[in-house]
Amino acid sequence: MYYIDPHIHMISRITDDYERMAQCGCIAVSEPAFWAGFDRGSVEGFRDYFRHLTEFEPKRAAQFNIRHYSWLCINAKEAENVSLAREVIAMIPDFLDRPNVLGIGEIGLNKNTPNEATIFQEHVDLAMKTNELILIHTPHLEDKYKGTRMIIDMLKNDRRVDPARVLIDHVEEHTVRLALDGGFWCAMTLYPTTKCTPARAVDILEMVGTDNIMVNSAGDWGKSDPMAVPQLIQEMKHRGHSEAAIRKVVFENPLKFFRQSHRWQEWEIPEPSRDEVPAETQA
């Protein structure tokens, strides 16, 4: 089964991870800009980071026939430095012609502060002016429900925003319907302690269905597993879900969302096996 990991921070992972992911069927990843574990000191630090995301990682991934896409922004954790955040937002357009860039992300809220909300809105302004897709980080743990509601408030308050071009990430049981009912795409992150386990993610799929939803590992420098999507595939198989349903969640849905990017270039999509095609459409 081929799959796409639509949210993984490969800058924090070793080359062996690319190799293992490819061996398990990964054929594309997308990497949002995120917090480095420390606050960067200047806009030039971000310029170097964006070069890494748009120049080096695509080459490293290509060694294993994995297509690498990226998203650009300054993370909400660094939004408290409003002047630096504005410098970074002003610099992002320098990279928007890079072929692997899908849009603006992962923008969002962290502790739901006024400065975070201001910088979130300014990223949305940029995305609207440049016709970019948006990938949204929702806060962790106790801040998630409140922050997700605030993010959706801001998106609904902006008449330029088409929810079908926005992906709300890290949804869980208490936020998944907020995203889907608002017409947004959403994603579940498979983290061992602080987000969804593969079993809970499959529970959520059983409750809300497979439209406009995907899963990711969000593998990074913290405790996380770049092989999390294959674990979800195994959990779905274990419960008897069809190959077609699995393929929709781990491959077709991220591809459908990415294809909305105005820079998207088609590539040869591997044909699904007979088991991955719904029975009613088989010849």
Add this chain to the structure above:
Amino acid sequence: MTPLAAEQALDRYFLEARAKLLDIAAILDRIGRGANASAVENDPRLVRIREAIAVLGDQSGGRAERIQRIFSLEYEPGWRMPEPK
């Protein structure tokens, strides 16, 4: 997507549920055995854990979502949001 039949789900996840309940019990015992255990008796985190455990015994469904809300800050309608430019 059709979920597993209840009996199958029970067969498949019983041991996992048992193990996780034992983990929770052991964590609470560990806290209780610690020095100054009475000082954390009313810690808001422990209070929420007790509320969440009460949800487990409720048969009306949606337990995971309800427990998520117990561990969530309340949304504040009417918060002052920035305007689009």
